[in-house]
Amino acid sequence: MFKKTLAVAAVAGMLLLAAPAAANAADYTQGSPCTFDAAVVQAGSTATLICQPGTWADSELVDWTATGEDGASVKLAVLKATTSTVHFSKHSNADGSDVLKVTLPADATGVYTVAGHGESSDHTCVSSVTVASANQPITSVNDPGSSLPDTGSVIAGWAAWIGGGLLVLGGIAVALAAWMRKVRES
Template sequence: MLKKILAAAAVTAALLLAAPAAANAVSYPSGAPCTFDVSVTQAGHTATLTCVPGTWAGGESITWVGSGSNGSAIVMASSVTFTKHSNADGSDVLKVTLPSDATGVYTITGTGATSGHVCSASLTVTPADATSSTINDPGSSGLADTGSVIAEWSIWVGGGLLVIGLVSVAVAAWMRKVRSS
């Protein structure tokens, strides 16, 4: 019985050690994402798009394109398509001013001339007359809802019961061995 328990423990340990290797087997795209400082804003406001260092090659020429329901009125310097150079560390900051009649989702996409890296970020725009409670939900923590509804205490209880069960099996095996000797 003890051999079976040890074999099960060895298989479990092997699976736990193999899981990170499987997660790293996925080839992730190079570069880091670009994100807006807000996910929802009002029409006519300015949002800041930030690309972290390493997103682009240092000093690389980046072509930015804006699209949305009124994409031609987005202000990024002077037009909807515009090119600028990244910083020496591969980062970039872009201020995007939305049209006063903007609504819906706007996407800003940058393409690096040297690296070929493409990075997109989206922004949801509410009408200029929307109230601030529409934009910032006071009941929200600002974090994504992952769907987990399990209470933390139940995880500890489950783990404790698992440990008690394993100890009980080990004691029963030991008692059986002592009786048979």
């Protein structure tokens, strides 16, 4: 009975410790969506939209469209449009990545959305950035440079200590049982 309980505890401990490793093993870069380098930017500033390699087909023509409260004043790269949205086309890099500089109007407020559509892959990526007015400070930006999901450990500290302690106790119990068997046999 003790061996079965020990085995169940060992398996539970291994599963508890292996779950975050499995989450980290996923390849999030292939075909990942494009993201801005910051979630919130000041009005009048430039935000960088970054598309990871593999988002687009190699050297594919990507049609970009930006919309927002004052979309006519948004500049994509160095182009300025006079309509309510702005449209711009450019080729992705040889590895399917792309970087787009988006300059927002000085009086921008609210949320601006930039959408890219690949002509040959028919892949669409949409990303948004929230604009704080020039007199409103940016209070919180959660890791704006990362386009990958947070796959860190979700195990509570006490659970890791209990799991580790159970594994150590199990190892001691196995060693003690082996030693007692040798003593009885001799």
